[in-house]
Amino acid sequence: MELKRKANNLIFATGCLVLLSGLAVFAGIRQASRPVGEVIVTIGNEFNNYFISEREVTALLTRNGNQQLEGAHPDDLDLKALEARLKAHSFVKEAQVYRDLAGNLHADVRQNRPIARLVHADTRLDSYLDAEGKKLPLSSLFTARVVPISRLGGGPLQAGFFQDSTGSQYLTFLRYIDEHPFWRAQVAEVFIGPNGKVSFTQQIGDQRIEFGFPENISEKFAKLMVFYRQIPPVLGWDTYHRVNVEFKDQIICE
Numbered sequence: 001m002e003l004k005r006k007a008n009n010l011i012f013a014t015g016c017l018v019l020l021s022g023l024a025v026f027a028g029i030r031q032a033s034r035p036v037g038e039v040i041v042t043i044g045n046e047f048n049n050y051f052i053s054e055r056e057v058t059a060l061l062t063r064n065g066n067q068q069l070e071g072a073h074p075d076d077l078d079l080k081a082l083e084a085r086l087k088a089h090s091f092v093k094e095a096q097v098y099r100d101l102a103g104n105l106h107a108d109v110r111q112n113r114p115i116a117r118l119v120h121a122d123t124r125l126d127s128y129l130d131a132e133g134k135k136l137p138l139s140s141l142f143t144a145r146v147v148p149i150s151r152l153g154g155g156p157l158q159a160g161f162f163q164d165s166t167g168s169q170y171l172t173f174l175r176y177i178d179e180h181p182f183w184r185a186q187v188a189e190v191f192i193g194p195n196g197k198v199s200f201t202q203q204i205g206d207q208r209i210e211f212g213f214p215e216n217i218s219e220k221f222a223k224l225m226v227f228y229r230q231i232p233p234v235l236g237w238d239t240y241h242r243v244n245v246e247f248k249d250q251i252i253c254e
Contacts (some may be wrong), residue, residue, distance in 0.1 A: 060086055082209070117180040127159065129171075152199075240253040
């Protein structure tokens with residue numbers, strides 16, 4: 001009796017599985033042949049950047065309205081080509097285009113994000129730098145609050161500078177600032193001297209910080225934090241005009 005009950009349960013479970021599989025296949029066939037409904041754009045914006053709008057994504061997908069997507073037959077869609085079209089935009093880091101069971105076309109976009117601004121004498125030539133050391137154009141939609149960086153007394157920095165073995169150290173320095181909210185708010189402008197040493201101004205305090213070469217980065221910022229906690233509360237922010245943290249186990253104030 002027990003054996004017969006188990007056999008019946010197995011047959012019932014197998015029947016349910018077959019039925020569900022059949023429904024899934026049927027739904028897949030219907031979805032595959034259904035014309036496109038809505039075009040739904042989702043832009044990931046975890047850093048409150050607004051470099052690309054839903055309207056701009058839609059314009060990219062439709063070639064500025066020249067390619068009709070709503071009502072299009074699935075056979076006329078090339079999802080990979082649509083993704084590639086979105087990824088060609090400077091401020092699109094990742095893009096995924098797919099259809100749901102209702103036939104709607106989804107475009108999920110993740111924005112690229114600058115971590116610094118490359119400053120020129122002519123601000124119209126300025127550009128952004130992303131975390132991988134690649135150049136990003138300025139945007140008419142949004143101005144990022146990132147640290148400006150330039151050469152002292154020399155030509156402008158090019159994005160390619162940050163992608164060789166030497167320049168990558170400076171990129172690591174900029175990443176460190178970007179990844180730490182305190183320093184992202186405190187560092188006002190970064191300069192690279194003719195000798196390659198880094199210095200920067202601050203949002204609070206008139207001291208120019210002499211950082212030296214971009215090495216032992218976390219240790220140097222830790223020393224600077226010691227200065228902030230111990231000196232200005234006692235002597236005031238305007239006592240020193242120069243603070244040097246480039247040498248091991250030393251903070252030089254003048």
